[in-house]
Amino acid sequence: MSSISSVIKSIQDIMRKDAGIDGDAQRLGQLSWLLFLKVFDAQEEELEFEQDNYRCPIPERFLWRNWAADSEGLTGDALLDFVNNDLFDSLKNQPANIDLNPRGYVVKEAFSDAFNYMKNGTLLKQVINKLNEIDFTDSSERHLFGDIYEQILRDLQSAGNSGEFYTPRAVTRFMVNRIDPKLGERIMDPACGTGGFLACAFDHVKAHYVETAADHQTLQQQIMGVEKKQLPHLLCTTNMLLHGIEVPVQIRHGNTLDKPLSSWDSDIDVILSNPPFGGTEEDGIEQNFPADLRTRETADLFLQLIIEVLKKGGRAAVVLPDGTLFGEGVKTKIKQLLTSECNLHTIVRLPNGVFAPYTGIKTNILFFTKGQPTKDVWFYEHPYPAGVKSYSKTKPMKFEEFEAEIAWWGDEADGFAARVENEQAWKIDFAAEQAAAQQQAAPLLLQATERQAQVEALASAINALKDQQKAAVAKALTPLRNKRTKLAANSCADQAQMAQLELRIIEAQQTAAAPFEADIATQQLQQQQLQQEIRQLNQQANAITDAIYNLDRKNPHVGEQISHDPDELLVRYAAEQKEIKTLRDQLKAILSDALGKGAVKQEGQA
Template sequence: MAKRPAAAPQTTAQRLDSIVKSARQIMRKDKGLNGDLDRLPLLTWVLFLKFLDDMERIHEDEAVLAGKPFHAAIDPPYRWRDWAARRDGITGPDLIRFLAAEETIRPDGSKGPGLFAYLRSLRGRDGVRDRRDVIATVFAEMTNRMESGYLLRDVVNLVDAIHFDASEEIHTLSRLYEGLLREMRDAAGDSGEFYTPRAVVRFMVAVTNPRLGEVVLDPACGTGGFLAEAFEHLSAQVRTTEDREVLQDRSLVGGEAKRLPFLLAQMNLLLHGLEAPDIALGNTLSRQRLTQIGERDRVNVILTNPPFGGEEEVGIQANFPDDRRTNETAMLFLQLIMRRLKRHGQGRAAVIVPNGTLFEGGVAARVKADLLREFNLHTVLRLPEGVFAPYTDIPTNVIFFDTSGPTQAISYWQQPAPEGRRKYSKTAPLQFEDLADCLAWWGARGEDPRAWTVPAEGLIRTDAEGRVLAVNLDLKNPNAVEAEDHRTPAEIVSGMVAREAQVLDLLREIEALVAERA
């Protein structure tokens, strides 16, 4: 009888994917976990602690070789190697108590705080922010929903087989992790908060081209995609030890309102190599009044996809000027971004906005007038339908501006739909290579049927007293040949409703002006 051929050895990617799938399968057996919104965060913090311990080992070895002192972020018996690395280690109810209790018997037999309580108490040494502060913030409100300590031990044993001291394994897991982030967003279904496709993130970072020594901010960083891509972009510029210190200590800043994306962002950035991510937990819009933002708060580069469609409370709106207040989250973020950029040509931004932002009136029109008058809105990238599938089919745009303003002219690029298809989709997403022509056009701005330039003069419509009535940036490509309309009836109706809303906004503006003059 012929011998069955030996199975091919698993690649790193296949092995890691197998580990994660097995861990998720185990978690499905636990009665305390209800769906991926419970399972994925648990898997994330388990991976987080294993990763930290492996990084600590590497740093300790480096310190020994360099003859320098080493200060661990996590002390015994709370390190992964102390309680998790032994396959026959603490398990069952003892493991659950060790994680969650304020005070318990620790794996070494001594009495002390439980793991989460200890991690929450960590503080940076000598008042200097370091990885201990990051850990404390991550675990500030962390809870363990898993009821079976035996099943949890099985998950821990699986994760212990991942070795983050191997560069290939770190790189592979970071890509696998991005898949988990997308799943998390799908499971959460947060309105207006969409996972930004990696192709769009890469393009925005490439054309804004952050330089080492500049500060990059994402004020609504979600799971950290823009900051992770910016870190990789800046890493390629590191040549010396001093360069590395600049990259690690004062290059990337973020803010995130929700705790779960905040945790995921920390893990994402740690996986990419940022040792102590500087991400503030809380709504960036609520931190200070717009008028209180000064030079020390300003940064060189802002890259972001702010949430839109949300409604901010009155207390947050109070941080904005009276005639610029709105409950629309995206419009408030746009004002914040404009204020946070360094002046005199030293600041630049790339911001994703929904189509409505380009043509909406009212407060939106006044903010866009500010943008044209005080900043150089040099480029609008018009993305086709489906780029943000499955979250929304709403067409989106990326606006690029800097502080060398005011705007003289705006260049537009209409990214076409994929060849042979009406739109992009979840199963056939936009790829970075699809934007190659736009990237090639970017520098020279030569003739191209997908590009056109519009003078800024005349875009702001005002009344006799100079009050802004409308600013329409929703401009169509004059080079485009009218194509057959393939929209569904529902899509056509949706477009008509959007246009009707625009007309109603203008009518309200006129009505208000008439009432003022009466």
């Protein structure tokens, strides 16, 4: 039998000859539904052998063995007609209920948006015959195919595809290793892609905690994922079948962000995820989130969702870009939410090129546990191994590189007491920074509160003046209005006399109101000046307290490194401009205060 890798290569070469397939994405889309049906049928054979009176969840004529296994079977136009007009149409529209026929439902979901791109039935038959060289009922061959499948999934990725990038296997394994999901814990990836984290978590639990057939059934039920796009969803479902999940109905095809955040239950034990970053959601999705945390940036929305769905004591490991660490505005508010509701105990800073060649964006792994606020944050700067200056598609990161982190890690139960600082690791006392920032901002907030009290006192004084003004005007106008009423009642009244009376009313109103206008205007101006000062004081206080949420902390054990990355330079420039504006506002407030006191002094002397 040919090696599996050569079979896959031959299939790709055959597909390149077909006029209906344009590019790698369509080749992978074509291969994905074929692989799904072949893997599904191999699993069906096992279930038929293991279970008495087993019933096929789809019409039997659509099982791989009944239309594709015979190398001399359907081909050419007859094969195309069967696939396009019978197989696809029937599998998409079969009445499979998720409760009554869950495996049938999985097939229906998998084919909901699948498509046969090939237009040449003879070439399609050649692809099918090549796939038949792989025996998925052979456990050793299936395990070997699992490695090849990883390569297929890597080939799916391309830079700039809505911020979606294949997570290197080494990173996935490290995150699962440190989170250590247990048997019975609900494990979720809300942006599961092709299922790398879920497959790795499944393997981890199976290797460390599964001992009986009942344990294996428990494991099958505890894996959950959601994927927005059809092709990755189909690949993920196939991935779960390959790993032995018989009914992967928990792998849902949809957008996790498309329902209100408040409607989610907080019942997830473990989240492992690399949500899309750099991309944005369609209009309206942000309305599902709290007003002060709304954004269209996908990664920011997913981080909020992850915090929400974790149960108390739930653990998460999430890949996020540097932009999340140093970002301001809504990003700061999300980090405030994260550090108040969760213990963000560790940030592993990954080196450049981990996601090469798909993106050069610098990334981090955030480890946190829900239920307690953050006190200390440990940083670990993952170095390149000796002799390596960058990663590439042919020379990716290896799991063994994380051995130093694993040895250093310690135990969350004792607050990571065994951890020590070294060239790669350092700690910040986040709670102390928070307290210091609040203490530094307190005088500014106190001044703002005092000025607010002055604003409210002025508002009361202005209202009192307006009431006095209203009473004075009413007193002045009452006799004139009475006279007008009498004059209007007289049918013989002189129109000129009436017009003259109206002018007297207007003049009397202005005369009565005038003594109050200057005082009202003066106090309104004072009120506006105080409100401006309050805004400036609050801005200064917020700048102080927000600064601690810049988690882009540099390694203190190495010298300052000069970055030439345009994105980092732009962020640094924006931060410097903001600092200049803050200083300018402070100077304006000081000058305004000094000038105001000088004017008051001159009035007193006068």
